[in-house]
Amino acid sequence: MFKYLNKDLPASIVVFFVALPLCLGIALASGAPLFSGLIAGIIGGIVVGSISSSQLGVSGPAAGLAVIVLGAIASLGFENFLVAVVIGGALQILLGVLKAGVIGYYFPSSVIKGMLAGIGIIIFLKQIPHAFGYDKDYEGDLDFSQADGENTFTELVNMLDYISPGAITVTLVALAILLLWEKVLSKKHKIFTIIPGPLVAVIFGVLYQIFMTDHETFAIAAAHLVQVPVPESATDFIGQFSFPNFSAITNPQVWVIGFTIAIVASLETLLCVEATDKLDPQKRVTPTNRELFAQGTGNIISGFIGGLPITQVIVRSSANIQSGGKTKFSAIFHGFLILLSVITIPVLLNKIPLAVLAAILLMVGYKLAKPSLFKQMFSLGYSQFIPFIVTIIGIVFTDLLIGIGLGLAVGIVVILLNSYKNSHFLHKEGYDVDDNKFKMTLAEEVTFLNKGAISRELHNLPDNAFLELDVRKTKNLDYDIIEILDEFSVRAKDRNITIKIISERGTEENPDSYKKFFEKEKKITA
Structure with a gap:
């Protein structure tokens, strides 16, 4: 695990900067305390990362569960909801013991590639408003429709009324740094491969915020900065943890939500594992039953100390891969970075413009949905291209699970048609x-x-x-x-x-x- 520290440490820093606002944004969308999202990010990195055999997967709170969590907290209350998280984790361990991880292998390659491309397009589209300084939508959202009646495309129109010159400046300079670092400087000297470009972009963003705070035109509003809870004292920090109310374990609704969390979180994790393994340059294969055990353990611990449900997350995993991560050390260390930073430097973290993180995610989104991928899938013929493109359209215009379901359904129809033609039988x-x-x-x-x-x-x-x-x-x-x-x-x-x-x-x-x-x-x- 320590063989590739020169690759894993820089990658973990990039994943940390990507994960931090996502943890906070998903907690906000879930109607949960912001600190609960950070707990899930910490546990997802340290605990799940240590137990899992996935070398490049990164776990944390998932946008796909936000709607389920929001409804559950509204109906049960937060402490009772935490009981459902613990139950969900226990059920995931049971699924691992029963070897249910094999389900992930029954999704066609074309659907998994469509999932990656669809998520890449969603990431790209969702980050454009943040790049322009419009933050109506929470960070980390992946659904097409919004709670306020807007959708992915209307948000792009709405942002034109809220353009921030400061945010645009930070985004453009950050993108220039990232491209220069990747395309030119990393090939010039070894030092540029050790220091990650995203870290330099974040440092630029923090310095920009410090020096331009009072500028009339180019200042960045507080709403466009990372917003980590700042405890006044050690007692305040400890007081942010919540604990489950186990007297609610006899409530049938708690068990229903626990089962829902277990099924949805397991399915998202297995799909992400399959996608992450496809992105892995070394093409390693993750033991899926071990992954369910790791996720279940993480959810039990997260629920016990007031965290949101955890899944493996493709946004963070792909950022890890594209930043040069080699082993699971990068996932584990990113969890420690979240823990240390929220304890020691929350005030400094709150000076990071979201525009910098938008620039990083714009690069991630583009790499997931490169035009060359579409060209490659088209060249493979309709039996690969149609499920691929349907999955993308479904994810972009609905959500992750519906999009994958549509792609899988079309893939099955294509198989049936091919069997009817029977060219092979x-x-x-x-x-x-x-x-x-x-x-x-x-x-x-x-x-x-x-x-x-x-x-x-x-x-x-x-x-x-x-x-x-x-x-x-x-x-x-x-x-x-x-x-x-x-x-x-x-x-x-x-x-x-x-x-x-x-x-x-x-x-x-x-x-x-x-x-x-x-x-x-x-x-x-x-």
Whole structure:
């Protein structure tokens, strides 16, 4: 874990600056104390990062749970809600024990890539208002619709009435620093690879805020700065922690919310794990059941001390990867940075303009949704491109889970269409018009999904045809297919069609029962 400190330390600093406003923004959107978001960020980094086997994933409070949390706190109260968080964590551990992590592997690659691109576009669009100094929307929001009746695109229009010259200046200079650092300086001298460009951009932003506070035109308003709670004393700091009211454990609604948190948080985590592994330059594979155990442990601890629910978060994970992170040390250390900073320098943190962080996230968003990715997916054909683009549209215009659900549904439809065409399961290997002879070969696995294609091919055979059906490669044949062959044999007699079956054990013409024939061959599957 300590082998790549020269990469992981700079990456952890970048993740820290990205995570800090996200923790606060998601807590604000959830109707929870701001400190609860910071607790979740700290636990997500230190505890989950230590237990998890994900080398590049970063965990913390997730925007996808904000609406659920908001409703739960409104109906239960915060202390009772924390009981549901603890229950949700325990259920996630149970899911890990039951090996439910395998669910993540059943999402097509095209949908996962669409998820990454869709989130990249959302990050980019959501940061533009912050870059211009308009902060009506909370930091870290990923949903299309807003609680105030606005949406992602109307917010872009509204920001034109609230343009801040100071915020735009900071954004442009920060972007210039980031691009210069990445494209030029990092290739000139080793020192520029050790000191992260985002840190330099943040330092510039803090200095700008200090020197331009009283400037009439270029000052940045307090609403456009990071806003970490500032305790007056150690007692004040400790007083920010809340504890669950376990007398509410008999309340059925607490259990319903606990189950909801467990399912949604686990699904978001598994999807993020899959996406993070795809972004990993070393293509390491995260054990998903271990990840559920880590997330569950983190949620139990977070709930016990007043934190929000935790998931692995693609925004932070992708920032970690793109900043050069190599091992999970970067995720763990970012958690310690949040803890140390809120204890020691909250006043200094509150001088960081959100415009600087917007510049960092604009770069993250662009890298996730590069035009070259769209070109690559288009070149792979419609079976990859359509689920990919539907997932993106769904995420941009609804939210993460709905977008992925739409992409998955389209992916399944594409699979069914391909199975119906059956280019891989049924082949006409020979066609002799004069002799009216045909040869078809079934693949190793033939399932009910191939019923349509096989029925079509058999129906299209002309009268008086001779069909040679080769099943030597076939290992498993669904009972549905046997029924089709048995039914066709009745029609074949009327049409004078001869069927000759070639198998490993020999040949047979027009068997009385295809079921009995394949039972002898031991090829039938239920």
